[in-house]
Amino acid sequence: MSPVLEVHGLTRAFGRRVVLDRLELSIAPGEFVALLGRSGSGKSTLLRVLAGLDAVPAGVARLPQRRAVVFQEPRLMPWKTVAQNVALGLRRDDAEQAARAALAEVGLAARADAWPITLSGGEAQRAALARALVRQPELLLLDEPFAALDALTRIRMHALVGDLWRAHRPAILLVTHDVREAVLLADRVLILESGQITHQTAVSAAHPRRHGDLMLAALEAGLLARLGVEQALTH
Numbered sequence: 417m418s419p420v421l422e423v424h425g426l427t428r429a430f431g432r433r434v435v436l437d438r439l440e441l442s443i444a445p446g447e448f449v450a451l452l453g454r455s456g457s458g459k460s461t462l463l464r465v466l467a468g469l470d471a472v473p474a475g476v477a478r479l480p481q482r483r484a485v486v487f488q489e490p491r492l493m494p495w496k497t498v499a500q501n502v503a504l505g506l507r508r509d510d511a512e513q514a515a516r517a518a519l520a521e522v523g524l525a526a527r528a529d530a531w532p533i534t535l536s537g538g539e540a541q542r543a544a545l546a547r548a549l550v551r552q553p554e555l556l557l558l559d560e561p562f563a564a565l566d567a568l569t570r571i572r573m574h575a576l577v578g579d580l581w582r583a584h585r586p587a588i589l590l591v592t593h594d595v596r597e598a599v600l601l602a603d604r605v606l607i608l609e610s611g612q613i614t615h616q617t618a619v620s621a622a623h624p625r626r627h628g629d630l631m632l633a634a635l636e637a638g639l640l641a642r643l644g645v646e647q648a649l650t651h
C-alpha cells in the first residue's frame with residue numbers, strides 16, 4: 417500500500433540555523449506514529465510544514481489533501497458556538513449536523529450550543545478534536561494536544577484519541593514530550609535529533625493499551641535512555 421505521507425530529503429532552515437536536515441519520513445495509511453525529540457529539535461517545525469502552515473519546501477513527496485491539525489491550545493473562535501467552530505469552513509450542506517455528530521463522538525453533544533469560554537480545558541481540546549475529525553482527515557497532525565491538560569484529563573484524552581483512531585483510522589503523527597503517551601498510543605515512535613529521524617521503535621502491543629503495562633514501561637525506559645533521561649528509569 418502506498419504511504420499517505422512521504423518525505424525525502426526535507427530541509428528547513430531559519431537563516432543559518434538548519435532545523436530539518438534532509439529528513440526522511442514515510443507514514444502508511446492508518447498508521448499511528450509518535451514523534452519525540454528534545455526541546456528545539458524541530459518537531460513543531462516539521463508539523464507546521466506538513467500542515468501547510470509554513471511554505472512547503474522541496475522534499476515533501478506525498479501529502480494528502482485531507483489533513484487536519486490539533487495544537488496544544490484549542491484555538492476556538494470565541495464569538496462562535498462550539499458547533500459553529502467545529503463546522504467552520506466545512507463545505508457541505510449538512511455541516512451543522514456533521515459538527516454535532518462529531519461533538520457527540522467526543523462526548524460533547526450537550527455543549528454544542530455553548531460558547532467556547534464556558535468549556536474546561538479538556539472539553540475545549542475535545543472540541544478541537546471534533547473540528548479535526550469532521551474533516552475526515554487521511555492524516556491527522558497532533559502537536560502536543562494534551563500537554564496543557566491535567567494528568568487525569570490527559571489519561572481520558574489518551575483513551576478518547578485511541579477510540580477515535582480505531583473507529584476512523586486516519587494516519588496520525590503525534591508530536592509529544594511525553595514518552596509514556598507515545599508508547600501508549602503509537603505503532604511506531606520516532607526520535608528527531610539534529611534535523612533527522614535518528615531512531616525508531618516499533619510498538620507491537622495490541623490496542624487498547626493500559627497505563628502500567630510492563631512491556632510498555634520497558635519500551636518507555638529504552639526511549640528515555642535514547643533521549644538521555646536515564647535517571648528517570650530507576651525511580
Ligand SMILES: Nc1ncnc2c1ncn2[C@@H]1O[C@H](COP(=O)(O)OP(=O)(O)OP(=O)(O)O)[C@@H](O)[C@H]1O
Nearest residue numbers: 430433435453454455456457458459460461462593
Ligand atoms: N519562525 C521561526 N523563525 C526562526 N526560528 C524558528 C522559527 N520557528 C522555529 N524556529 C527555531 O527552530 C528550532 C526548532 O523549533 P521547534 O519549535 O520546531 O522545536 P520543537 O522540537 O517543537 O521544540 P519544543 O519541544 O520546545 O516545542 C528552534 O531553535 C526554534 O528557535
